[in-house]
Amino acid sequence: MDRQVKRQYDTSGRRAAAQANRQAILDAATRLFVERGYAATTMAQLAQRAGVAVDTVYTVTGRxxxxxxxxxxxxxxxxxxxxxxxxxxxxxxxxxxxxxxxxxxxxxxxxxxxxxxxxxxxxxxxxxxxxxxxxxxxxxxxxxxxxxxxxxxxxxxxxxxxxxxxxxxxxxxxxxxxxxxxxxxxxxxxxxxxxxxxxxxxxxxxxxxx
Incomplete structure (x- = not known):
């Protein structure tokens, strides 16, 4: 595979993965906030529901x-x-x-x-x-x-x-x-x-x- 094409493919794949993680976090946050309330929902619970690491939640969405x-x-x-x-x-x-x-x-x-x-x-x-x-x-x-x-x-x-x-x-x-x-x-x-x-x-x- 041409190196330029491979780099473009890798970049596109990373962007798609990052967008999928972000959407998973948003979906999990909506469900947990509605189910448990904002204050009772921890970032660890949210990360577990979204299937990502806690650090990923903070990196993608902040506090x-x-x-x-x-x-x-x-x-x-x-x-x-x-x-x-x-x-x-x-x-x-x-x-x-x-x-x-x-x-x-x-x-x-x-x-x-x-x-x-x-x-x-x-x-x-x-x-x-x-x-x-x-x-x-x-x-x-x-x-x-x-x-x-x-x-x-x-x-x-x-x-x-x-x-x-x-x-x-x-x-x-x-x-x-x-x-x-x-x-x-x-x-x-x-x-x-x-x-x-x-x-x-x-x-x-x-x-x-x-």
């Missing part, structure tokens, strides 16, 4: 707060990695859509899909120590910042209700697109996720659009 953040980021993006908001597929679709109502309907679908993945982590955050709450609050603040951008994009369509300022629009969407709100209706009250999505989109259109 538990960093690991929990990676779980949240993965659930938000729907992939194994953090994806900046501007690079997510649904955000690109919304920005390309000139109609405000269709923007909001597309976002409601994204919220429903995202929160189905985030719901188990919300339960972990509710019972976790302050370090977990800090991660969750940081994500909530980032979501609020992104909603201000969305409010500006909605305003640019010229279809917002008269008298609404951008901060009010952002706050309304932020409050109702939270994983806590999703869990109240879907998990606590038993709404089908599809009903939640339709209700959310219709509610936004009635509240925000002329």
């Amino acid at each position: 538990k707060p960093a690991l929990f953040l990676q779980l949240v980021e993965s659930a938000i993006s729907g992939t194994g990695d953090a994806v900046p908001a501007a690079e997510r597929g649904y955000v690109r679709e919304m920005r390309a859509e000139p109609d405000a109502a269709r923007k909001l309907h597309r976002y409601a679908r994204a919220v429903r899909e995202m929160h189905a993945r985030l719901a188990p982590l919300l339960r972990v955050a509710r019972s976790g120590p302050p370090e977990v709450a800090e991660v969750w609050q940081a994500i909530a603040q980032r979501r609020a910042d992104n909603m201000r951008l969305l409010a500006g994009e909605l305003a640019a369509t010229g279809q917002l209700r008269h008298g609404l300022d951008l901060q009010e629009v952002a706050d309304i969407i932020w409050a109702t697109n939270s994983p806590e709100f999703y869990c109240l209706l879907v998990e606590d009250r038993g709404w089908p996720p599809e009903r939640f999505e339709q209700w959310l989109a219709d509610g936004w259109c009635r509240l925000l659009l002329a």
Whole structure:
């Protein structure tokens, strides 16, 4: 085998193995945090469940707060990695859509899909120590910042209700697109996720659009 080809093959194999280890760690962490709680889960237990060494867990994900953040980021993006908001597929679709109502309907679908993945982590955050709450609050603040951008994009369509300022629009969407709100209706009250999505989109259109 040509040496260059062999090096490329070896590099590709190492990357694939590293990605497989990382995904195994994330999957094990999600299961253990949900089953036992964040505080009761040790890194040794997590490594055993993932089938890797403890040192590998720390090398790949860092300490538990960093690991929990990676779980949240993965659930938000729907992939194994953090994806900046501007690079997510649904955000690109919304920005390309000139109609405000269709923007909001597309976002409601994204919220429903995202929160189905985030719901188990919300339960972990509710019972976790302050370090977990800090991660969750940081994500909530980032979501609020992104909603201000969305409010500006909605305003640019010229279809917002008269008298609404951008901060009010952002706050309304932020409050109702939270994983806590999703869990109240879907998990606590038993709404089908599809009903939640339709209700959310219709509610936004009635509240925000002329």
